[in-house]
Amino acid sequence: MRTVLTADDVRRALTRIAHEIVERNQGIEGLAVVGLQRGGVWMAKELAGLLSAIDPEHDVPLGSLDVSFHRDDVGLRPIVPASVTDIAGSLDGRTIVLVDDVLFTGRTVRAALEALNEYGRPSAVQLAVLVDRGHRELPIRPDFVGKNLPTSRDELVVATADGVTIQ
Amino acid sequence: MSRLVIRGGTVLDQTGERAGDVVIENGRIAAVGEKVDTLAADTVLDAKGCNVSPGFVDLHVHLREPGKEEAETIETGSRAAALGGFTAVVAMPNTDPAHDTVSVVDFVRAQGAKAGLCEVLPSGCITVGRAGTQLAPFAELAASGVHLFTDDGNGVQDPQLMRNALEYAGPLGIVLAQHCEVAALTKGAVMHEGACCSRLGLPGWPSIAEELMVMRDIELVRLTGVPMHFLHLSTARSVQMVRAAKAEGLRITAEATPHHFTLTDEQLNGYDPVFKVNPPLRTRADIDAIKAGLADGTIDAIATDHAPHAPHTKEVPLDEAPPGMLGLETALALAISELQMPLAKVVAALSWKPAAIAGVADRHGRPIAVGEPANLTVFDPNQQWTVVPAQLASKSRNTPYAGRPVRGKVRHTILNGVAVVVNGTATR
Amino acid sequence: MKHLLAIDDLSADDIHRLLELTDHMVEINSRPIPKVPALRGKNVVSLFFEDSTRTRTSFDTAAKRLSADTMNFTVSSSSVSKGESLRDTIETIAAMGVDAFVVRHRSSGAPAMITRWTNASIINAGDGWHQHPTQALLDCYTIRTGLNRRDGFDGLHIAIVGDIRHSRVARSDVQAFAALGARVTLVAPPTLLPPSLQGWPVEVSHDLDSLLPDLDVLYLLRVQRERMDEALLPSLHEYSQLYGLTDARAARLAPHALVMHPGPMNRGVEMVADPGELPGSVILNQVTNGVAVRMAVLFWLLGSGSDLAEAS
Numbered sequence: 001m002r003t004v005l006t007a008d009d010v011r012r013a014l015t016r017i018a019h020e021i022v023e024r025n026q027g028i029e030g031l032a033v034v035g036l037q038r039g040g041v042w043m044a045k046e047l048a049g050l051l052s053a054i055d056p057e058h059d060v061p062l063g064s065l066d067v068s069f070h071r072d073d074v075g076l077r078p079i080v081p082a083s084v085t086d087i088a089g090s091l092d093g094r095t096i097v098l099v100d101d102v103l104f105t106g107r108t109v110r111a112a113l114e115a116l117n118e119y120g121r122p123s124a125v126q127l128a129v130l131v132d133r134g135h136r137e138l139p140i141r142p143d144f145v146g147k148n149l150p151t152s153r154d155e156l157v158v159a160t161a162d163g164v165t166i167q
Numbered sequence: 168m169s170r171l172v173i174r175g176g177t178v179l180d181q182t183g184e185r186a187g188d189v190v191i192e193n194g195r196i197a198a199v200g201e202k203v204d205t206l207a208a209d210t211v212l213d214a215k216g217c218n219v220s221p222g223f224v225d226l227h228v229h230l231r232e233p234g235k236e237e238a239e240t241i242e243t244g245s246r247a248a249a250l251g252g253f254t255a256v257v258a259m260p261n262t263d264p265a266h267d268t269v270s271v272v273d274f275v276r277a278q279g280a281k282a283g284l285c286e287v288l289p290s291g292c293i294t295v296g297r298a299g300t301q302l303a304p305f306a307e308l309a310a311s312g313v314h315l316f317t318d319d320g321n322g323v324q325d326p327q328l329m330r331n332a333l334e335y336a337g338p339l340g341i342v343l344a345q346h347c348e349v350a351a352l353t354k355g356a357v358m359h360e361g362a363c364c365s366r367l368g369l370p371g372w373p374s375i376a377e378e379l380m381v382m383r384d385i386e387l388v389r390l391t392g393v394p395m396h397f398l399h400l401s402t403a404r405s406v407q408m409v410r411a412a413k414a415e416g417l418r419i420t421a422e423a424t425p426h427h428f429t430l431t432d433e434q435l436n437g438y439d440p441v442f443k444v445n446p447p448l449r450t451r452a453d454i455d456a457i458k459a460g461l462a463d464g465t466i467d468a469i470a471t472d473h474a475p476h477a478p479h480t481k482e483v484p485l486d487e488a489p490p491g492m493l494g495l496e497t498a499l500a501l502a503i504s505e506l507q508m509p510l511a512k513v514v515a516a517l518s519w520k521p522a523a524i525a526g527v528a529d530r531h532g533r534p535i536a537v538g539e540p541a542n543l544t545v546f547d548p549n550q551q552w553t554v555v556p557a558q559l560a561s562k563s564r565n566t567p568y569a570g571r572p573v574r575g576k577v578r579h580t581i582l583n584g585v586a587v588v589v590n591g592t593a594t595r
Numbered sequence: 596m597k598h599l600l601a602i603d604d605l606s607a608d609d610i611h612r613l614l615e616l617t618d619h620m621v622e623i624n625s626r627p628i629p630k631v632p633a634l635r636g637k638n639v640v641s642l643f644f645e646d647s648t649r650t651r652t653s654f655d656t657a658a659k660r661l662s663a664d665t666m667n668f669t670v671s672s673s674s675v676s677k678g679e680s681l682r683d684t685i686e687t688i689a690a691m692g693v694d695a696f697v698v699r700h701r702s703s704g705a706p707a708m709i710t711r712w713t714n715a716s717i718i719n720a721g722d723g724w725h726q727h728p729t730q731a732l733l734d735c736y737t738i739r740t741g742l743n744r745r746d747g748f749d750g751l752h753i754a755i756v757g758d759i760r761h762s763r764v765a766r767s768d769v770q771a772f773a774a775l776g777a778r779v780t781l782v783a784p785p786t787l788l789p790p791s792l793q794g795w796p797v798e799v800s801h802d803l804d805s806l807l808p809d810l811d812v813l814y815l816l817r818v819q820r821e822r823m824d825e826a827l828l829p830s831l832h833e834y835s836q837l838y839g840l841t842d843a844r845a846a847r848l849a850p851h852a853l854v855m856h857p858g859p860m861n862r863g864v865e866m867v868a869d870p871g872e873l874p875g876s877v878i879l880n881q882v883t884n885g886v887a888v889r890m891a892v893l894f895w896l897l898g899s900g901s902d903l904a905e906a907s
Contacts, residue, residue, distance in 0.1 A: 069633040118631070360791075361790065362791040362793040369723070373790070483680055486723070
């Protein structure tokens, strides 16, 4: 197992991403942050906090999304849904910042995009990930990336607030 | 006439057990001895490792013809009987039309003779149409050769009518046999009333429904002095009452089926209608009582209550399925495998004791001695085999023993001196 | 798990897992578009040999919310008596490509028989007097949320009152409530209890009044008029005197106690008070929860890959 990002690296990356989000969207009004379960939930919470710190005038709604029921491999492998999805209010007209820790094949994000449709029609969806490890199987690309990390398929990447490791 | 020799077996009859060959000529036993000259024999049947016993008699068989030939015919049922070692069977009267007229009874007897695989003894009904209201013509039927009378399928519910039936039957020398079931207590019943039916959510057939009628009929026997036979006893208390009645000298006989000394109501956990039967499978305690009853002679005979049902009729939910199981081809094996009784007692319960009850002791269940009619069963008490429904001779497949390994198999069956089963295969 | 035939096919863990899955389904049902693609392409066929519009539409809605295709057959007894055996009916329909049958039948054990004739998953929607597993699960879910007991029912006292003998709901509820740790008391006249309670994790009482203050849940069963004709009860009036939920009895319940009924209700018999006036009544919640619970069951059998997990 090797560490590719330390806790400090993670913190710095998230701070940079937060500023990029504010810059790209010219402020945080009309944004909502949604973390993908499981890995994106802690990161979404951090980002929401950082965004509020940058612009204390506005509130950024925070939610979490379980995509178990939208996966394209239903019935092919055991699926155990995580915590219940928590999205308050309609997403109509909002810009959603979808947050996940590791971007890999892109299938989870595809499922998330489909799931978001059930909550309304966002005006835009942007993707923020801590780590992009390559090996995309679908045409999905992140808007905000903490670190690009080339990996081989069978390696396991673990990302938390305490750091990112590969084993 | 041809000469048939059964060679190398151990003869087992009511006089005892002894090694010896048996020679049969002109339908009778010509010689029984240690070594018999086989040069002049036309047929030699190998009986090495086998017992040679008087042929078995089944007091309780449903041959379904006339009326339900898709389930069984007299011919296919006779073949199953012969393969099970039976040289005579009593055919139950719940056919369509029922055995309440001489013409039906003669038809059944004639069909049995035509098949020529075992002697078919038609029983008569106690009431016309088995409806329980009007007495059937006992004397007329007795004159045509019927000895056992029953409304089997139903019990006679009306005590006055049963008393009349017994009194009327007295001078005729016939035997009335009862299917003991108080119908008011078994409405809609599907299986034994107990813990199992409570859990499975099924209406139960309480033991008391049988016991109340056993009790009643014992008292009617005491009152009238006319003998009675109890069909398929299934509860411990029934056995107990019959034991006490016999101890008092009352003229009562009884039978039990192999499934009532082998299977419990737990078999119905899977809701498989093959285990639905009337009276139902009951508890381990009931099984133990029946085994004890067979061992001490309280229960005289093993009778199969062979009840074929066409496969599609058993592929319906349990409450809609007709009750009944096959029994002819598995009776000997279950008796040997399940009863902890000496072989002589097993054979007694299959052979000479039921022969006496059926009124055919003059030609079936006879001792194996020179001059006796040659109705014999040759069986290997140690042969292991597994029950495969598709291999049974019956037209139906509703055996509850599918896949069960058992011990004891009929090798040859001789009917009136003719080998109708040779090496486990029917010859016609 | 391939089938859901009876509650005792499930472990306590399985029940917890299904209830947790139900939380997800409740959330899905609250979305502006309450539909997920999880069972897309699956065919769920309802075979109701006994009609029940409410249960049938509950299952149908559940299947559609998971994007399954559905077919509904209400098989009247006359078409079966035309000679087509149950087996033929199943095999004919299964030949159209069925992933799950939802079966209601008046004969105990019919769904179990059906498992022999098809590879589809079988969900028992009520068989004779035997079991009604999804009813028990939605009852558990209702209690779980109504009394906020996500960890189990240890220490809860639940009374089931009524015709236990003929009730598939009672048999399923007894097993489910006990599996989750509740203390279950059956209250009924002796003629409406099963012949044997051997092995049942229950106590029995014939005195409802003395139990009322101690109960956390009062579960009422329907008592049918037929029982009077079968000489099991002298009259429905006498039944309601002894066992009916009157206003006086309702007042003796603890303030937090839930009042439940699987429906449909016989007003004036087991339910004398007006359920709309009872603060503890969660009867309508039971109905609402029915769709979510059935979604959880369908997903578990057809989408969760749980059978794969067992195989590996």
